[in-house]
Amino acid sequence: MKNLEIAKILYEIAEMLEMLGIAFxxxxxxxxxRSIEGMSEDIVEVYKNGKLEDIPGVGKHIAEKIVELIKTxxxxxxxxxxxxxPVKVDELMGISGLGxxxxxxxxxxxxxxxxKDLERxxxxxxxxxxxxxxxxxxxxIINAIEFSKKKTGRFLLGYIMPxxxxxxxxxxxxxxxxxxxxxxxxxxxxxxxxxxxxxxTSTKPKKVMDYFIGIKDIDRVLAxxxxxxxxxLKNGLEIDVRVLKDEEYGSALQYFTGNKDHNIVLRxxxxxxxxxxxxxxxxxxxxxxxxxGRTEQEIYNKLGLQLMPPEMRENTGEIEAAQxxxxxxxxxxxxxxxxxxxxxxxxxGVNKIEEMVLEAKKLGMKFIAITDHVGQIGIVHPLDETxxxxxxxxxxxxxxxxxxxxxxxxxxxxxxNGRLALSRKMQNKLDIVLASIxxxxxxxxxxxxxxxxxxxxxxxxxxxxxPTGRLLQQREAYAVNFPTLFNCARKxxxxxxxxxxxxxxDLNGELIKAAxxxxxxxxxxxxxxxxxxxxxxxxxxxxxxRGWLEAKDVLNTYSVDRIEKVLKGK
DNA sequence: GCCGTTTTCGGCCCGACTGTTTTCAGTCG
Numbered sequence: 001m002k003n004l005e006i007a008k009i010l011y012e013i014a015e016m017l018e019m020l021g022i023a024f025x026x027x028x029x030x031x032x033x034r035s036i037e038g039m040s041e042d043i044v045e046v047y048k049n050g051k052l053e054d055i056p057g058v059g060k061h062i063a064e065k066i067v068e069l070i071k072t073x074x075x076x077x078x079x080x081x082x083x084x085x086p087v088k089v090d091e092l093m094g095i096s097g098l099g100x101x102x103x104x105x106x107x108x109x110x111x112x113x114x115x116k117d118l119e120r121x122x123x124x125x126x127x128x129x130x131x132x133x134x135x136x137x138x139x140x141i142i143n144a145i146e147f148s149k150k151k152t153g154r155f156l157l158g159y160i161m162p163x164x165x166x167x168x169x170x171x172x173x174x175x176x177x178x179x180x181x182x183x184x185x186x187x188x189x190x191x192x193x194x195x196x197x198x199x200x201t202s203t204k205p206k207k208v209m210d211y212f213i214g215i216k217d218i219d220r221v222l223a224x225x226x227x228x229x230x231x232x233l234k235n236g237l238e239i240d241v242r243v244l245k246d247e248e249y250g251s252a253l254q255y256f257t258g259n260k261d262h263n264i265v266l267r268x269x270x271x272x273x274x275x276x277x278x279x280x281x282x283x284x285x286x287x288x289x290x291x292x293g294r295t296e297q298e299i300y301n302k303l304g305l306q307l308m309p310p311e312m313r314e315n316t317g318e319i320e321a322a323q324x325x326x327x328x329x330x331x332x333x334x335x336x337x338x339x340x341x342x343x344x345x346x347x348x349g350v351n352k353i354e355e356m357v358l359e360a361k362k363l364g365m366k367f368i369a370i371t372d373h374v375g376q377i378g379i380v381h382p383l384d385e386t387x388x389x390x391x392x393x394x395x396x397x398x399x400x401x402x403x404x405x406x407x408x409x410x411x412x413x414x415x416x417n418g419r420l421a422l423s424r425k426m427q428n429k430l431d432i433v434l435a436s437i438x439x440x441x442x443x444x445x446x447x448x449x450x451x452x453x454x455x456x457x458x459x460x461x462x463x464x465x466x467p468t469g470r471l472l473q474q475r476e477a478y479a480v481n482f483p484t485l486f487n488c489a490r491k492x493x494x495x496x497x498x499x500x501x502x503x504x505x506d507l508n509g510e511l512i513k514a515a516x517x518x519x520x521x522x523x524x525x526x527x528x529x530x531x532x533x534x535x536x537x538x539x540x541x542x543x544x545x546r547g548w549l550e551a552k553d554v555l556n557t558y559s560v561d562r563i564e565k566v567l568k569g570k
Numbered sequence: 571g572c573c574g575t576t577t578t579c580g581g582c583c584c585g586a587c588t589g590t591t592t593t594c595a596g597t598c599g
Contacts, residue, residue: 258599
């Protein structure tokens, strides 16, 4: 059983307990589910090590239930609950406006067990007659069902960034606006974003809202007032705008940036120190006197914490580190000087090498690496040794002409047997060798791990590219043993790539953190296949920050001379 | 059911919004 499956069952138990009107227990199950959902270790391993009760929110009883699930794949407590409430809770919970209580009410009064029953009940107008509900609730349910049918789920950070930044900069230009920030998981730079929260301080709120509800590509205005408005774009993305007072801007920014677990810990910390914290500010518990809220800095400091970048706020140890004043000074967006993976029209890229280089220069890069494919996947037009040698000459010419260091690289397939698809002699002629998996994804964990480690040990590999092979919302990562892989990379001086492509963002923050803890170093590559892709370099910096990396951990922050030395060392 | 700088019992994050409530419950973030 995987972490997510177990978390899902615990969530469902929480919902069913809530339907039964049981107090507090649901929250306990939710907390455990959230911990397990966000954990990087395999829960089966945690169980084998006897550490289940070390998971926050997991005590004796929930641990017993997890053990039963792992051992038998079933849970009597869960199936008993399901017998008592034969309703597809997860399905109905997906309908916004429905929670455990209303689901229970609809089941009792109208025998609604699933989405189909719900739709039938709503469309035959039975819901409006249920006591406690009404016409508006029924309408909302019908709308929510329609929406859930075409809902695409979360959005890839890189792809919604332009829209979010444009709205932000347009609001900034409006008369009366002082501060604007996009909060939420967007500000934490999570790989996928559910919706967008924009916070504004302005002396003229109406101007902000008038602009906002008139944005092009609006599908629906979901709510509109002077302090808060909500819209949905045609692509399904929901955006909220809140106009705030100056003295609550910092606390609102803190609150809406989250994440939820981080905020819960912060609020508890506030309580222990005799304060109460909300999006309106930090207040004395007694007398509710306002203490702080103008900036995030004041709030964190009042709570005895260093201020941390939004990317770190996931309740994975950052609060404890901030208490001890031991937060790392994470890499800055300006620290990165170049891009170490991109493709040209020599393999499967769109643009010529020169076009890629010009774009990189335009973005202020001091170096890049051209890393076209080498291997056996025909569709990417891989280079053979003859073409590689020809490419070297072209690169030298362009490099001279444009005055930027271009590393001669290649992204070489790691074959099924762990050998690179390029001779050692040719590897030695390259400035930089990236190795990666592009075939036979379905190996066992053990086979895949030794396949990769063989390549990193025996060949001249500088960078192991897109280390998990995942494609966000498209393809799961292949199975690999990370501790073994990370140790192998460190021992063989192989940099782990943080792939900046919006659909990859691979490694993620948690794995970066784990790899750094065993001493690994990292390299950023946009994996661009056209010149527009180069701007995503900052997504890799976001991941690095989510993984607590400092500039010195990342190859792309070095000077050209120093990079050359590092590369020649192999 | 969990948990502890008010610790083994008695609390459990906080506030807005919405609708249907005439004083509040449910949902959401």
